Amino acid sequence: MKKKDFGFKTIFILPIVIYTLVLIVLPIIYVLFLSFCTSDSYGGINYQFTIDNYINIFDITYIKMFVKSALIALVTTFICLLISYPFALILRRKSESVKNLATKLIMVPFLTNSLIRTYGWIILLRKNGVINNVLTGAGLIEFPLNLMYNKVGIIIGMVYTLLPFMLLPVCSAVFELDKNVIEAAKDLGAKPLQIFKNIILPQTISGAFNGSLMVFIPSIGYFFIADILGGGKTMIIGNLIKNQFLTARNWPFGSAISIFLIIITFALVKVYKRLGGKIEDLGGL
């Protein structure tokens, strides 16, 4: 390689190598290191090796919280899937320009901060909020429903915030389906459910899993939704990590939970790859 070419290569490669090392690898290794340290009662860190932080994770109170958090995340993911498939299948038959407009409109709400939109849900969901007022005003219900400060509120907030991350990959997978194969199946007398189960689902499974990853994983950590719409009564893993770092100041324990989450994430990505998903499709919004 010519000397000039080498300089050019360095300009293009070196920044990303430094970025990866300093802002991705080093922070995670440091968190891994912290997770084996002990914390003193003043919130400081003692560099004394221990595996207690990992043993503490398996305390029954935390296990219960993890299960609750995972269930909320699973229900959220499932609801997002239930909305995204019909949405994509209907949109598939529309013209290119309608599809383009629709996918753009999905992203627009993101340009206002997600906390502001969560606040919008408070106005809608609370006891004297818009939805309850409309429903009681129309005589459909006698007493206002408890739509927030409980798990219902958290799930509404999670589905709302994360739905775009499911809609977009499912749409792009469904739009790529071969029209002829579906037509052929129809001509051969396949029922809609059969077509969905035997043709549509297998061919779009990596898109669906892509969306599921992008919904399930963040929903474990979105502490602000659990805080605001759950009224602080339901703690998810995100709240636990936040508390360990900012209020309880037990960084080593918070780090151990974080490493635990990273391991779960990597395991899920492995499954996604097994299903034929490409890692570079994950950020393709």
Place this chain on the structure above:
Amino acid sequence: MKNRPINNLFIFLVFIFLYLPIIVLVVYSFNSSSMNILFENFTFKWYEEIFNNKELIESFLNTLMVAGISTVVSTILGTMAAYGLYKYNFPFKNLLNSLIYIPIVIPEIVLGISLLSIYTLMRLELGLHTIIISHIAFSIPFVIVSVRSALTRETITYEEAAKDLGASNFKIFKDIIIPIILPGIVSGATLAFTLSLDDVVISYFTAGPGSNTLPLYIYSMIKTGITPDVNALTTIMLLIVFIILTTIAIIQTRKIRKEAI
């Protein structure tokens, strides 16, 4: 699925769901009551109120600055990285390729606390600059993904042709590669800007005392109740976004029409 009205209704309802909280915020920005509960009278006073709320203005400007700087930096670095990774081979390239995706897949909260930990280790004081660095950190992978999808096999052909004709590396990058990948760069930059404006979790952990951005300001008010000037500001932001989007759409349709002729 057949083109039945009920199908169109479903699409419509999904969009209603996506826009409902925003519509509510906009409607209540014109409400004379400060409680965001009952709609009393129509008023513009909250729009005037924005200018009296120094903290709100400051946090809004900070948010724009964070989003602006992090978008520019992550777009430049991400574009260069995507091209470098596509063109060159070097030791541990595959490893680097998979490490880059970590910020996309791991929970934001984990990225947030790990960046916080590393800033503390480096004795870096927390402030707006740490928020900016963190936003750059999570935006770069998204830019790389966008730009990479625009780098196809045809690019290699063009590049080799230009090289045979004696073009320098820099000239090839500037005159051939950039125009080809421009759509990828634009969508990457848009994504970086959007994610930065939307972010709550990363900012929450990497902000220092006194470095107020919009989500942090709102978070501090949400339990006591948010004043409608926040609604008014959101409405203005949305208006600007829609004006920009419509302008882009108009320009694009004109371009397509011109090309068709």
